[in-house]
Amino acid sequence: MVVSDSQSSDTGTILRVRGPLGLKCQLDSTDAPLMHKVISRTFGTLHSQVKSEACVLAVCDSPVIIWPNRGVHATPDEITPNTLCEDLQQWIQTDEQESTGKRSARKKNKKSSSVSIINLHLMMEATTTGPLPPPILTRAIQKSHFLSTTLPMDCVIRTACNDTIKDACERLVEALTHQLCEMEKVILQHMKGTMLLVPEPLHFLLPEPKGLVTVVYPAGVPDSQLETQRKELHQQFELQDDWPYFRKANAYHFPNEPYKDGYLRNPHLALTHPTLDNGKVYMVQGIYSYHHYMQDHMDDNGWGCAYRSLQTICSWFEQQGYTERPVPTHKEIQQALVDVGDKQKSFVGSRQWIGSIEVQAVLNQLLEVTSKIMFVSQGSELASKGRELANHFLTEGTPVMIGGGVLAHTILGVAWSETTGQIRYLILDPHYTGAEDLQIITDKGWCGWKGPDFWDQTAYYNLCLPQRPKTI
Structure with a gap:
């Protein structure tokens, strides 16, 4: 478990290299020091491969192939070692362009604050030049263990606007060799007998100016067993011990990768902040998924808004790594309320509403999360x-559930002026019944900024403010 290349910048291009490297070694002894020696020697061979002329980096969805250790030779010939990294975007084809046969027309925009991602695939040439030595056949009978696994190499570097391919290749090869060192440490540290734990590289986005860093963890080992490593990382990066920056669930999700579960993440990021006199914006910290009516093959239209708001809150705790428990279903929420004695058994499977007090109870029962309740006698x-x-x-950064009358909503933030008292609320509306279409959701106000008149001025409201655990 160690950190690799990181650079902090809001602009530029991220180059991400992924690809399998086969780790194969024959162990003639089960003596731990001898096994470690053989494994280390095998890693030495992999280091040599990564630094050899056989190493190839292929830019995904493009015809571009780069030999980083052969004078940064590349094909097509238009690409030279002095070509800017961001210019590789011009060769990458989208699905639409593939169907028309046209090369990508993506243009670089130096004024853009967004970071573009270029994916590369790590490969090794199988053929060599020159005459091959004649094969030699030998036969030996001996008892041994053959270890074989695939190392999932995954390195990222962030480049500036004026960085060339030559600059990037030098750093990528360095990052690959560094990651091999960290994978070797993880394998040797967690090896039990002849059983190997596959190392797992994960990327984490830390507060600026630290930026994007990479950590190698042993795959399959839960966060609960990695607390010592996380404490070391917090000390290394001078981070406070009250936020789970390095939990596996908090790994950085690259913008060009879709989420497999189909839920939208953080739709509020597509919105423009309201402008208030001397106002500031305070918003949810971290990632959540948008839960609303009619999802999960569940017809809860008209009664399930508070359940959906609770699911959004639970998704926040899951995706920040505070819990490994999946987002609860309606029945699991109802069963939790029965288990704590708040409801009768007949409540499970019903279509009865719940409110802020029940949301507080479920969070405590299922996630061991405490909440504050804010009572408002009228809107x-x-x-x-x-x-x-x-x-x-x-201070907490969690989504807030607000219930009043028969409606429940999720508050994701406020724009507030301390001098004038003006306020706007960032509302995520669980009453939406349509598809996961970000444009519709934001254009139609299902996720949007609302004024004080959004609330029923005479109805009472209870707000559930979840408190995040102060832990790493």
Whole structure:
């Protein structure tokens, strides 16, 4: 478990190299020191391969192939060692362009603050030049163990606008060799007999200026057994011990990779912040998924809004690594309320509403998360809760469930002016019944900024403010 290349910048291009490297070695003894020596020697061979002229980096979805250790030779011939990294984007084809046979027309925009991702595939040439030596056949009978596994190499570097392919290749080869060192350490540290734990590289986005870093963990080992390593990482990067930066669930999700579960993440990021006189914006910290009516083949239209708001909150705790428990279903939520004595057994499977108090109870029962409850006797008072809500998002950063009458919503943030008292609420509406279409959801206001008149001015409201555990 160690960190590899990192650079902090809001602009530029991320180059990500992935590919399998086969680790195969024959162990003639089960003596630990001898096995470690053989494994280390095999890793030495892999180091040589990565640094050899046989190493090839192929830019995904393009005809571009680069030999980083052969003078940064590349094909097509238009690409030279001095070609800018960001210019590789011009060769990458989208699905639409593949169907028309046209080369990508992506243009570099130096004013853009977004970071583009270029994926590369790590390969090794199988053929060699020159005459091959004649084969030699030998026969030996001996008892031995043959270890074979695939190392999932996954390295990232962030380049600046003026970085060339030559610059990037030098850093990529360095990152690959560094990652092999860390994988060797993980394998030797966690090896039990002749059983190997496959090393797993994960990337984490730390607060600026630290940026994107890579950690190699043993695959299959839960976070609960990696606390010592996480503490070391927090010390190394001078991070406070109250946020799970290095839990596996908190691994960075690259923007060009879809989520497999189909839920939208953080739709509020597509919105423009409201402008208030001397106002500041305070928002949810981290990642959540948007849960709303009619998802999961569940017809809860008209009664399940608080359940969906609770699911959004639970997704936040799961995706920040505070819990490994999946987002609960409606029945699991109902069963939790029965288990704590809040409801009768007949409640399970019903279509009964729940409110903020029940949300608080379920979070405590299923996730061991405590919550504060804010009572508002009438909706008009919500306009004066800017300071409390701003403080919540500043210190806790969790989504807030608000229930009043027969409606429940999720508050993701507030824009608030301390001098004028003006306030806007960032609302995620669980009453949406359509497809996971980000444009519709934001254009139609299912996720959007609302004024104080959004609330029923005479109805009472309860707000559930989940408190995040102060842990790594």
